[in-house]
Amino acid sequence: xxxxxxxxxxxxxxxxxxxxxxxxxxxxxxxxxxxxxxxxxxxxxxxxxxxxxxxxxxxxxxxxxxxxxxxxxxxxxxxxxxxxxxxxxxxxxxxxxxxxxxxxxxxxxxxxxxxxxxxxxxxxxxxxxxxxxxxxxxxxxxxxxxxxxxxxxxxxxxxxxxxxxxxxxxxxxxxxxxxxxxxxxxxxxxxxxxxxxxxxxxxxxxxxxxxxxxxxxxxxxxxxxxxxxxxxxxxxxxxxxxxxxxxxxxxxxxxxxxxxxxxxxxxxxxxxxxxxxxx
Numbered sequence: 504x505x506x507x508x509x510x511x512x513x514x515x516x517x518x519x520x521x522x523x524x525x526x527x528x529x530x531x532x533x534x535x536x537x538x539x540x541x542x543x544x545x546x547x548x549x550x551x552x553x554x555x556x557x558x559x560x561x562x563x564x565x566x567x568x569x570x571x572x573x574x575x576x577x578x579x580x581x582x583x584x585x586x587x588x589x590x591x592x593x594x595x596x597x598x599x600x601x602x603x604x605x606x607x608x609x610x611x612x613x614x615x616x617x618x619x620x621x622x623x624x625x626x627x628x629x630x631x632x633x634x635x636x637x638x639x640x641x642x643x644x645x646x647x648x649x650x651x652x653x654x655x656x657x658x659x660x661x662x663x664x665x666x667x668x669x670x671x672x673x674x675x676x677x678x679x680x681x682x683x684x685x686x687x688x689x690x691x692x693x694x695x696x697x698x699x700x701x702x703x704x705x706x707x708x709x710x711x712x713x714x715x716x717x718x719x720x721x722x723x724x725x726x727x728x729x730x731x732x733x734x735x736x737x738x739x740x741x742x743x744x745x746x747x748x749x750x751x752x753x754x755x756x757x758x759x760x761x762x763x764x765x766x767x768x769x770x771x772x773x774x775x776x777x778x779x780x781x782x
Contacts, residue, residue, distance in 0.1 A: 504781045507531075508592065511776035512584035515719040515747070515755035517618075519775045522748065522755040523719035525584035526551040529592050531567065534782060536574070542782060543569035549714045550581040554589060562605035563595040575691075576607035579721015579768055583620045586613050587772035608657040614769070621758065621769025622721070625727040628655045637661060640680040640693075645670060645715030648681035649734065654726035656693035660707075662723075662730045666703045671697040672750065682711035694723035696745070703727070703745035704755070718748040719755030721768055728759045728766045739763045 504604045508529040516522030526546040531539065531553030547570075554681055555565040560716040563575035565586050568575045575581075586602055589595045595602060597615040604611040604622075612623045630653045641663075661684075665671045674695070692709030705727060707720035717723065724745055732782040742760040747753075760767040 506779045507770070507782050509776070509778055509780040510588045510592070510774055512587050514584040514587075515757050515770035515772075515774050516753075517771040518754075519772055519773050521753050522770075522773075523547055523580045523717065523753060524775065525581045526778065527585050527588040528553045528782065529588060529594065530723060531555050538782060539567060539569055540574070542780075544571045544713075546711075547571060549709075549717045549720075550575070550578050552581045552584060552585045554594065559603050559605045559610060561610055562603045563629060564589055566606040568606060570709070573712060574607070575658055577611065577722065579723070579725055581721075582606070582611060582613070582622050583721060583729045583770065584772055586615070586620050588774070590615065596600065601729040619758065619769050619771045621760070621767050624656055624725045624729070624766040624768065626656070627726070627766065629653070629729060630655075631735050632661065634703050635678075636684045638663065640677045640684055642675050642677060644728045645674070651707065652730050653688070653690060654729050656722050656729065657724050658722050658726075659689065660723055660726040661685060661690055661693040663693070663695050664730075665695055665697040668699045671695055671704055671706060674706070676708070676716060678710040679707065681708060686711055692717075692723075694720060694726055696727045701743055703743060704748065705745050705747040707747070708751070712755050716751055718751050718753035719757065720747065721757070724759060725766050725768045728761065728768065732761055732764070732766065737761055
């Protein structure tokens with residue numbers, strides 16, 4: 504074991520102890536996969552990241568992202584929180600307001616300004632789900648707008664639109680049935696949304712990965728934006744704000760912007776813990 508710099512960042516908020524926390528080990532070099540996974544399980548957060556030197560000359564740093572149970576190729580709030588931590592620690596500096604992160608999905612472009620960060624979604628694809636089990640886990644009497652979709656943004660989210668915010672906030676779904684469905688299909692979990700005028704309310708669930716409800720999910724919101732873009736609900740030049748986390752006491756806000764076919768997701772970050780860990 505050795506002493507390693509560690510920080511915890513709340514993402515999609517400027518208020519400490521709101522938004523979604525990510526644990527960031529700023530010196531992950533030399534750790535094995537098993538050691539990273541064990542530590543991620545111990546933090547018991549939706550994601551824990553480990554910063555490493557970039558192996559791609561186009562990147563400023565490399566990051567590995569773990570849930571309590573598995574490694575992810577990409578995730579949204581860990582991307583923003585890690586970038587915030589890396590900048591604060593002096594491990595990388597934006598050039599002309601830009602950073603490039605290397606992760607398992609490839610290179611991720613980030614935009615940094617005085618108050619927030621955002622990432623450009625590296626890739627996405629959408630597939631309609633016609634299997635009745637794709638909506639059966641929601642319970643009786645839950646009405647959807649259109650069909651659920653499998654949205655691949657690195658993690659694969661089951662995305663569905665509910666008819667109103669009240670139905671989303673009062674959802675009484677079956678986590679075990681959801682887990683069986685997405686484990687059988689190789690998905691990460693489910694992200695649901697409903698419109699409240701121009702504003703969106705979002706909830707994300709991945710109980711099989713030890714995340715009964717993700718407080719504020721960047722990749723889930725990116726998947727919702729891709730769903731809406733391909734459904735014709737939004738288009739190039741549009742932007743909106745989504746809220747997530749009220750049901751778990753974490754009031755987070757996500758900024759979404761569409762530029763041609765590109766999806767940009769961002770928000771504010773605040774450091775809540777700084778110190779060292781023995782790993």
